[in-house]
Amino acid sequence: MESAIPGHLTVERTQPRRIPDDHEPPFPAMVSRFPQKVRQVVMAYFGLQFTGDPPDGALGELDTALAGEDGPAHRDRAQQTDPAGHTDILSIAYWDDPEAFDRWITRHRESWIGADQPADGSGRWIEVIRPTVHEFETLFTTEDRPEGIAMLADGWSGEIQEHAYWGGVRDRIPLSQTDPMLGSGEPAAEADGSRVRVRPRQGLCLIRSGQDWSDTVGADREMYLNEVEPELRAGMDFLRDEGRAIGCYANRYLTVVEDGRPVDKSFGMSWWRSLDALERWAESHPTHVAIFGAAMEYLANMGPDAHLRLYHEVSVVDADEQYFEYLNCHAGTGMLGAC
Numbered sequence: 001m002e003s004a005i006p007g008h009l010t011v012e013r014t015q016p017r018r019i020p021d022d023h024e025p026p027f028p029a030m031v032s033r034f035p036q037k038v039r040q041v042v043m044a045y046f047g048l049q050f051t052g053d054p055p056d057g058a059l060g061e062l063d064t065a066l067a068g069e070d071g072p073a074h075r076d077r078a079q080q081t082d083p084a085g086h087t088d089i090l091s092i093a094y095w096d097d098p099e100a101f102d103r104w105i106t107r108h109r110e111s112w113i114g115a116d117q118p119a120d121g122s123g124r125w126i127e128v129i130r131p132t133v134h135e136f137e138t139l140f141t142t143e144d145r146p147e148g149i150a151m152l153a154d155g156w157s158g159e160i161q162e163h164a165y166w167g168g169v170r171d172r173i174p175l176s177q178t179d180p181m182l183g184s185g186e187p188a189a190e191a192d193g194s195r196v197r198v199r200p201r202q203g204l205c206l207i208r209s210g211q212d213w214s215d216t217v218g219a220d221r222e223m224y225l226n227e228v229e230p231e232l233r234a235g236m237d238f239l240r241d242e243g244r245a246i247g248c249y250a251n252r253y254l255t256v257v258e259d260g261r262p263v264d265k266s267f268g269m270s271w272w273r274s275l276d277a278l279e280r281w282a283e284s285h286p287t288h289v290a291i292f293g294a295a296m297e298y299l300a301n302m303g304p305d306a307h308l309r310l311y312h313e314v315s316v317v318d319a320d321e322q323y324f325e326y327l328n329c330h331a332g333t334g335m336l337g338a339c
């Protein structure tokens with residue numbers, strides 16, 4: 001067993017972990033390991049919003065740009081439709097070279113989110129954070145299928161010690177060794193012509209928490225879809241509709257799309273006021289407690305026949321590591337709803 005924090009990022013703690021040194025988790029989990037030369041990554045969410053049929057061409061143009069010079073090392077796509085009938089298609093892109101991202105966005109920002117209203121009537125957004133390697137963590141239940149930022153890693157840890165207790169997420173983030181990551185400030189919006197820029201706050205937190213049930217069959221699949229997923233959906237609806245009161249600025253419950261088709265993978269992604277607010281929801285709110293309880297029952301029932309895969313990535317970023325911009329989107333979109 002090893003620490004989730006790699007040796008080259010380990011420093012003497014001034015902030016204690018929530019576990020004793022002999023903590024032994026009851027089930028295994030791994031984290032992704034990145035080449036030491038990676039110092040900072042970029043996580044960018046490009047959103048397209050519409051009602052009815054998707055606008056022609058918009059995604060093709062974005063895909064061409066993402067596949068071109070200075071494009072991301074990995075990208076994926078996901079979608080959701082909200083109760084008001086808005087469909088959001090998100091293209092998520094990851095860079096491990098912030099300078100390449102800067103060149104890329106300088107070249108392509110206007111074509112994605114130009115100052116003019118898109119002729120197709122769609123909404124567009126860009127939500128970007130660039131955490132240093134001190135400011136994010138990952139967690140995986142299996143090591144055969146990396147997702148998200150882990151696609152840029154060059155390997156896996158062994159089984160890690162800092163998980164299976166509340167507070168594990170904080171203890172896996174290298175910065176938590178010396179910094180309580182409390183954050184400061186309030187989100188503010190400012191108009192730039194028809195675009196709206198949002199400046200969230202110091203200590204903004206992002207979680208992408210994924211589920212992959214594509215390898216489940218029979219009772220395994222039924223139990224995930226009938227017992228676990230309804231609890232997950234209730235938690236995602238709660239965060240979307242009522243999350244702001246507990247520090248969740250915005251939540252999306254997304255289905256992954258591969259080759260243009262929805263697949264048996266989903267993830268929740270949410271913007272939080274602080275890591276602290278996210279931790280409190282996970283540890284004590286009835287919705288995540290119910291998700292957690294359903295998952296434990298699923299694991300106890302299925303034992304070695306459980307084929308659900310879970311992962312997440314959590315980041316906490318400084319104010320100058322954030323960029324949020326919206327064009328022609330409804331008022332509840334992403335960080336717009338927090339202002």
Ligand code: HEM
Nearest residue numbers: 163164165166167168169207209211232268282291292295
């Ligand atoms: C089917 C879906 C989900 C299941 C089965 C699930 C289950 C779990 C489990 C078992 C843990 C403990 C992991 C460990 O430390 O080993 C955990 C932690 C956590 N979950 Fe979930 N979860 C799900 C979805 C979500 C979603 C969508 C979010 C947020 C959007 C979320 C937020 C968290 C957070 C923040 C922690 C870390 C808590 C801490 O370490 O203090 N989970 N979850």
